[in-house]
Amino acid sequence: MIIQGNIVDIQNKRIYKGEIEVKNKKILEIRESIHNKENYILPGFVDAHIHIESSMLVPSEFAKIAVIHGTVATVSDPHEIANVLGVKGVEFMIENGKKVPLKFNFGAPSCVPATSFESAGAIINADDIQLMMENPDIKYLAEMMNYPGVLFNDEEVLAKIQHAKNNHKPIDGHAPGLRGKDVSKYIAAGISTDHECFSFDEAKEKLEKGMKVIIREGSAAKNFEALIDLLPENYKNMMFCSDDKHPDDLLLGHINQLCERAVAKGIDVFKVLQAACVNPVKHYNLEVGLLQKDDFADFIVVDNLENFTVLETYINGELVAKNGKSFVKDVEFEILNNFNTDKKKISDFEFHSSSEKIIVIEALDGELITNQIEADSLIEEGNLVSNTKTDILKMTVVNRYKNEQPAIAFIKNFGLKEGAIASSVGHDSHNIIAVGVSDEAICKAVNLIIENRGGVCAVNQSEEKIVPLPVAGIMSDKSAQEIGKAYAALDKMAKEMGSKLKAPYMSLSFMALLVIPSLKLSDKGLFDGTSFKFTSLEIK
Numbered sequence: 001m002i003i004q005g006n007i008v009d010i011q012n013k014r015i016y017k018g019e020i021e022v023k024n025k026k027i028l029e030i031r032e033s034i035h036n037k038e039n040y041i042l043p044g045f046v047d048a049h050i051h052i053e054s055s056m057l058v059p060s061e062f063a064k065i066a067v068i069h070g071t072v073a074t075v076s077d078p079h080e081i082a083n084v085l086g087v088k089g090v091e092f093m094i095e096n097g098k099k100v101p102l103k104f105n106f107g108a109p110s111c112v113p114a115t116s117f118e119s120a121g122a123i124i125n126a127d128d129i130q131l132m133m134e135n136p137d138i139k140y141l142a143e144m145m146n147y148p149g150v151l152f153n154d155e156e157v158l159a160k161i162q163h164a165k166n167n168h169k170p171i172d173g174h175a176p177g178l179r180g181k182d183v184s185k186y187i188a189a190g191i192s193t194d195h196e197c198f199s200f201d202e203a204k205e206k207l208e209k210g211m212k213v214i215i216r217e218g219s220a221a222k223n224f225e226a227l228i229d230l231l232p233e234n235y236k237n238m239m240f241c242s243d244d245k246h247p248d249d250l251l252l253g254h255i256n257q258l259c260e261r262a263v264a265k266g267i268d269v270f271k272v273l274q275a276a277c278v279n280p281v282k283h284y285n286l287e288v289g290l291l292q293k294d295d296f297a298d299f300i301v302v303d304n305l306e307n308f309t310v311l312e313t314y315i316n317g318e319l320v321a322k323n324g325k326s327f328v329k330d331v332e333f334e335i336l337n338n339f340n341t342d343k344k345k346i347s348d349f350e351f352h353s354s355s356e357k358i359i360v361i362e363a364l365d366g367e368l369i370t371n372q373i374e375a376d377s378l379i380e381e382g383n384l385v386s387n388t389k390t391d392i393l394k395m396t397v398v399n400r401y402k403n404e405q406p407a408i409a410f411i412k413n414f415g416l417k418e419g420a421i422a423s424s425v426g427h428d429s430h431n432i433i434a435v436g437v438s439d440e441a442i443c444k445a446v447n448l449i450i451e452n453r454g455g456v457c458a459v460n461q462s463e464e465k466i467v468p469l470p471v472a473g474i475m476s477d478k479s480a481q482e483i484g485k486a487y488a489a490l491d492k493m494a495k496e497m498g499s500k501l502k503a504p505y506m507s508l509s510f511m512a513l514l515v516i517p518s519l520k521l522s523d524k525g526l527f528d529g530t531s532f533k534f535t536s537l538e539i540k
Contacts (some may be wrong), residue, residue: 001317004035008042009291010278013270015040022297025316029445030293039311043277043291044072045255047103047213047242049143049172049195049283052093052104053080053474054244054425054506056456056467058481059093060331062250063102065480067321067328069254070310072299073103073288075241075280077142077172082109082296083337083429084472085124092336094137099331101315101450104297105286106130107172109140114145114428115514117534118522119399121429126159127142131191133167139284143174143195145428145515148532150189151182153387161190161256165237170284175370179205187211189337194518195241198367203227205233214239216260216277219246220506222366228262235271239279246506247484248491256308268518269305282480335470335477339424341400341432344446349439351384351408353540358384359526359533360392361511361519363413365501368510372519372528373412374539384410384537385439388417388498394439397512398432398446400424400473406446409521409537411435411511417498419460420445423505424473427513431523435508452498456505460494 007030020041021029030387041085050072052062059076066074066244076097081089092104097104108129113120115358124132132138142165142193144150149157164171166320175186187209195214197203198221203213207230215231217224221243240258257275264270281288297317303309304454320327355377362371378387386393391412398406414421420436422445432449436442445459447467454473457466467486469476476483487505514520517529526533 005037005039005041005285008040010270010273012365020319027293027297037157040302040305041243043188044298045276045284046280047072047074047255047413048239048280049241049243050074050076051080052076052245055250056247056476058475059097060100061480064326064328065250066254067313068326069256070313071254072298072315073106075284077107079109081472082112084121090380096333100328101320103288105139108138109142110514113146117514117527118429121401125453126156129160135164140170140189143172144191147175147186150186154503160295164192198223215242216241216243218243219503232267235274238492240276244414248478248488249485251484255354260307295447308367337453337472339400339473341403341451344443346439346443348406349442353538354383357539358409358410358537361411362506368516370519388437391392393435395435397521400431407523407525409526415498415500421457421494422446422449423508424449424454427510430474433512458490465493
């Protein structure tokens with residue numbers, strides 16, 4: 001097979017008319033040639049850090065859409081399913097991913113459960129990590145979210161890191177806002193990347209200290225604008241990632257969108273493509289071709305180097321997508337789950353108090369971090385209730401692995417004027433998380449999730465909508481088109497009920513993520529992510 005076009009040689013920073021000869025999955029020859037083709041041939045895009053589960057799609061369905069946008073590989077942390085099903089969940093992701101051409105590169109989840117302050121469905125300890133690190137299908141140790149454990153020399157945490165080092169596999173970081181001596185110690189432990197930087201200065205410091213910084217632009221957390229100006233001077237040590245991408249967003253684009261935005265800012269196209277295509281392959285030692293002789297024939301054909309409209313995607317020499325049509329085939333898979341809680345009563349969501357003021361989580365649109373604020377209580381018959389006038393709404397996290405009393409908190413900026421929204425996608429333990437204008441609405445939404453053994457939903461007095469997620473309570477067994485359409489309708493309903501957030505369900509899913517400050521809610525109670533301990537809802 002011979003493909004002609006303008007060859008984009010990233011490593012030598014040149015573009016020339018040429019052709020690629022492909023045989024037995026590899027590039028046999030790349031040579032200059034005379035032809036009238038105007039398109040461009042370049043290595044495929046790599047998402048340098050993504051939780052496939054956040055797309056609500058199993059890997060084989062994710063692949064169908066990603067290849068349309070020129071993605072040939074991902075560096076994927078199966079942390080979400082691991083929190084539900086443990087090592088068995090990781091194995092499910094690997095085996096399902098192997099059945100399609102897209103090159104999924106899975107890591108061993110380092111923090112399952114993410115903390116001891118929440119209830120997860122499984123535990124992955126240092127002995128499990130040792131076995132996983134010896135598995136050639138596991139490419140790296142996934143994000144070390146327990147940075148306090150690193151800083152305070154936790155034996156279990158350091159053992160996990162050592163197992164990765166013993167097997168010569170990279171160690172991913174997760175250290176939002178970590179600076180100074182603390183970040184120096186974190187890096188010295190052997191942790192080489194961070195995708196959590198949310199300020200220019202933070203990312204600059206980490207780059208200067210030898211870390212590779214991954215620019216994240218997902219469905220909830222968006223750090224592209226804050227960090228992109230670092231790329232021109234640091235292009236050899238930066239990458240692009242999604243981290244978490246919902247299905248409706250994935251249908252619109254992937255890493256190709258970040259390349260378009262970066263080039264539109266006047267950044268040299270070779271530097272942009274170095275970050276998007278080359279750096280992840282080299283850092284993680286991926287078996288992904290970089291458009292060199294004898295490489296795997298993983299490359300894409302685009303119409304221009306401004307908007308990167310993908311015409312064709314090739315993986316191992318196989319045409320997997322053309323002009324927006326995917327050729328990735330359907331794959332059968334077993335549906336695994338872990339959901340063991342009974343339906344709740346309205347009274348389960350009452351919080352009796354006489355406190356005139358309460359501590360409130362302030363959600364920030366487009367950010368995973370939150371603020372801690374104070375607000376006046378609204379009390380009815382001794383029960384703290386939502387106040388739609390001040391947008392201080394009741395929130396709950398319900399243990400889905402066993403019957404326990406729901407945890408209660410209050411949150412600002414969800415903006416609902418009616419009903420409730422709920423989800424069993426609740427990072428990191430994936431318990432049920434809900435926010436609503438009344439205890440009745442919250443109870444109704446939570447029970448809809450329980451009835452379906454997983455999903456995302458919206459309810460009000462006249463309507464109930466749910467996208468069921470039967471695979472581990474976090475993924476669908478349907479196609480991206482079906483889920484994308486259903487999810488978009490749900491997103492629309494949440495916004496019609498008053499939410500002003502860009503992605504209310506994605507934001508909701510991070511309100512139980514204890515490892516990112518400042519204030520979050522676990523199934524065990526309100527948690528201060530700065531001091532790393534539980535705190536009281538009531539201000540006495």
